[in-house]
Amino acid sequence: MDGCRCLSNVTASQKVHERYGGVVPELASRAHEKNIVPVVSAALKDAGIQPLDLDAVAFTRGPGLLGSLLVGVSFAKAFALALGKPIIEVDHLLGHISAHYIDDAAQRQPTFPFLCLLVSGGNSQIVHVRGPLEMTIIGRTIDDAAGEAFDKCAKVMGLGYPGGPVVDKLAKEGNPDAFHFAKPRVGHYDYSFSGLKTSFLYTLRDALPADPDFVPHHQADLCASLQRCVVELLMEQLLHAAKDLGIRRLAVAGGVSANSELRKAFNDLTPKGYDVYIPKFAYTTDNAAMIGAAAYHKFQAGLFCEQDVAPYSR
Ligand code: KG4
Numbered sequence: 001m002d003g004c005r006c007l008s009n010v011t012a013s014q015k016v017h018e019r020y021g022g023v024v025p026e027l028a029s030r031a032h033e034k035n036i037v038p039v040v041s042a043a044l045k046d047a048g049i050q051p052l053d054l055d056a057v058a059f060t061r062g063p064g065l066l067g068s069l070l071v072g073v074s075f076a077k078a079f080a081l082a083l084g085k086p087i088i089e090v091d092h093l094l095g096h097i098s099a100h101y102i103d104d105a106a107q108r109q110p111t112f113p114f115l116c117l118l119v120s121g122g123n124s125q126i127v128h129v130r131g132p133l134e135m136t137i138i139g140r141t142i143d144d145a146a147g148e149a150f151d152k153c154a155k156v157m158g159l160g161y162p163g164g165p166v167v168d169k170l171a172k173e174g175n176p177d178a179f180h181f182a183k184p185r186v187g188h189y190d191y192s193f194s195g196l197k198t199s200f201l202y203t204l205r206d207a208l209p210a211d212p213d214f215v216p217h218h219q220a221d222l223c224a225s226l227q228r229c230v231v232e233l234l235m236e237q238l239l240h241a242a243k244d245l246g247i248r249r250l251a252v253a254g255g256v257s258a259n260s261e262l263r264k265a266f267n268d269l270t271p272k273g274y275d276v277y278i279p280k281f282a283y284t285t286d287n288a289a290m291i292g293a294a295a296y297h298k299f300q301a302g303l304f305c306e307q308d309v310a311p312y313s314r
Contacts, residue, residue: 001292004103008046009282009289012039021161022151029067036075043288051083056304058295061089062312063122069311077307086304088295092286093118096253097129098294099283106280114277115247117238119262120254120286121147121162124191124234126241129251132297138245139189139237146230147256149193153200153226157215167223168259174224179203181229189241196229231261242274251277255285 001007012035017023044051059076062069073089080087090098097116101109110129118125124146126139144152147164154163159170182199184192200222207214215222242250252266258281266276283290298304 001289001296004101004293004296006102006104006289006292007049008043009287010039010043010046011287018161021155023065023161025065025067028065029071032068032071036071040075040079051079054083054085056080056086056088056295056299057083058088058090058291058298060092060095060291061309062092063314064092064311066311066313069313073309073311077309081307087307087309088298088303089305089309090291090294090298092291093123093125093127094133094135094294095290096120097127097135097251098132098297099253099279099287099290100251100277101132101293101297102280102283102289104280104283107283108277110249110251110275110277113247114249114251114275115238115242115245116251116253117234117257118254119146119234119252119256121145121151121164121256123254124193124256126189126238128241128245128247132294133301133303138241139191141191141193142186143192143194144197146191146193146234147254149197149230150226150256150259152197153222156201156204157219157222159219162255164256164259167227168261170220170223171227171261172220172224174220174222176224176228178218178221179225181226183229183233189237191233191237193230193233196226196233200226227259227261231259231265234262235265248273249275249277251279253279253284258284 014031016027057076057080059072096118113130116127116129122145124141125137127135128138129135150164150167151162154167159166182195184195186192263278266278269276
C-alpha cells in the first residue's frame with residue numbers, strides 16, 4: 001500500500017479444502033507455510049518495490065485459525081526484524097471494514113459515522129463506525145455466521161465448499177418463494193442462523209422419503225429460498241439499527257458481501273434515501289489490501305507493536 005492506494009494485492013487461494021467440504025486447520029497452516037514467501041515476493045515484484053522501501057510490515061493478528069495466524073505473525077516479525085522496520089498488528093474484522101478506505105476508482109469511501117454489516121464465514125456483526133480506528137460492535141450472531149449458514153446448507157445439498165458462491169449462482173435460476181425456512185428473531189441487533197440451518201435440514205429430511213432426488217430436482221429453488229431468507233434476516237436487523245441510531249450511511253463488508261442478492265438489497269436502499277457503500281469485489285473476501293488499509297491508519301496514529309505480540313484465535 002502507498003497510503004490507502006493499493007500497489008499490489010496477491011492472494012493464494014487454498015483449493016486443498018474443497019475435497020473435505022470445509023477448512024482443515026492443519027492443511028490450512030501447511031498451505032500458508034508453503035505460500036507465504038512466494039506471495040510476499042510476488043506482491044513486492046508487482047508493486048515494483050524493494051523490501052527496504054517499506055515503512056512498516058503489517059499482519060493479521062486474529063481472530064482466525066491459530067496455526068495459519070502463527071505462520072503470518074512469525075513471518076511478519078522475522079521479515080520486519082531483518083529489515084529493521086516496525087510492525088503493525090491488525091484485527092481481521094477491522095481489516096474487513098477498512099476495505100472501504102482503499103483508494104480505488106471502483107468504490108466510494110464512506111464518511112463517518114456509518115453502520116457496517118460485517119458478514120463472513122465466521123462472523124456476522126453490525127458495527128457502528130465513528131472513525132477509522134473508532135467503532136463499536138452493536139449486534140452480532142449468537143450462534144452461526146451468515147457465511148456458515150450458506151456453507152452448511154450447501155454441504156447438505158452436496159454442493160461442495162465454500163458453498164456461498166455456489167448457492168448464489170444456482171439461486172439465479174430459482175424461485176425465492178418456493179420454500180420458507182425459520183427466521184429466528186433475537187434481541188436488539190443480534191443474529192441467529194442455527195434455526196434456519198435446522199429448518200433447512202428438516203425440509204430435506206421430510207421430502208426425501210417421497211422423492212429421493214428431491215435435492216437435484218429442487219436445487220435452484222432451495223438455493224434461492226435460502227439466499228432470500230439469509231438476506232432478509234441480515235437487512236431487517238441492519239435497518240432496525242439504522243433507524244434507531246438515525247444513521248443513513250450503510251456499508252457491507254466480508255466474504256458474504258460478494259453475494260449478489262445482498263448487494264442488490266443494499267443498492268435498492270439508494271432510492272429510499274440511504275447512502276450505501278459496497279466494496280469492490282476483489283476486496284470482499286479475505287485479502288491483503290484491506291489489512292494494509294487498516295495498517296495505514298494505525299501507522300498514522302503511531303500504533304506499532306512489539307516483537308512479543310502473539311496471535312489470537314478469538
Ligand atoms: O470473509 P471471508 O473470505 O472469510 C472469512 O470467513 O473470514 O468469507 C468467506 C465466506 C464463506 O462462508 C463463503 O461461503 C462466503 O463468504 N461467500 C459467499 C459468497 N462468496 C463468498 N456467500 C454467499 N454468496 C457469495 N457470493
